[in-house]
């Protein structure tokens with residue numbers, strides 16, 4: 001039987017993959033055989049992450065660009081084109097958090113979070129799909145959140161962006177599935193990442209997460225890998241528009 005989950009010969013671009021969830025996903029896709037394009041905002045950090053992945057035995061190159069800038073995204077894809085690199089798998093992972101009550105929230109902070117967590121996925125998705133459509137195949141994996149479904153006080157722009165990711169994923173599925181592209185999303189639960197440091201180090205929040213999650217604990221970034229490989233591989237060739245929660249059961253219970 002052929003290995004439905006084999007990514008040999010495929011190239012994956014993972015945004016925001018110098019650390020955190022993106023880094024874990026990149027390593028996981030590399031482990032399944034994919035060639036990696038690592039993206040981050042800082043040249044040094046992006047080059048360092050790509051070098052570490054190469055040292056770990058993966059085929060990886062750095063692509064440092066700002067995912068919120070239309071020209072930067074278009075230039076990055078043009079550079080990949082010039083280097084003969086086709087992106088077969090796009091993981092829209094780059095994201096930031098900003099926690100503040102809405103009555104105090106500035107328009108600039110609202111916009112920054114929406115641009116980074118939602119508009120970036122549109123820009124990258126558009127450029128990737130333009131190139132995937134003529135090839136008749138491609139995989140897009142957007143990173144959602146529990147907040148793709150439910151709100152939590154103090155994270156309104158993040159919640160709105162992640163809710164948008166859910167329907168952007170369906171919009172991509174609506175327009176691109178006929179061209180052999182499957183677009184799906186992963187909704188991580190509460191994960192042990194640097195972004196969540198303020199939450200993991202807060203004893204009340206930590207107790208709330210553990211009590212509220214049927215698994216009774218926070219998730220590890222590498223626990224997203226199985227679902228990422230599934231959605232990036234032939235195993236999901238008739239799956240499009242879905243959001244799969246990897247959350248220790250949290251979204252399913254009161």
Ligand code: GCO
Nearest residue numbers: 097145146147188189190191
């Ligand atoms: C928060 C966290 C989020 C959650 C995520 C769970 O402030 O709510 O930073 O990133 O971990 O939304 O899916």
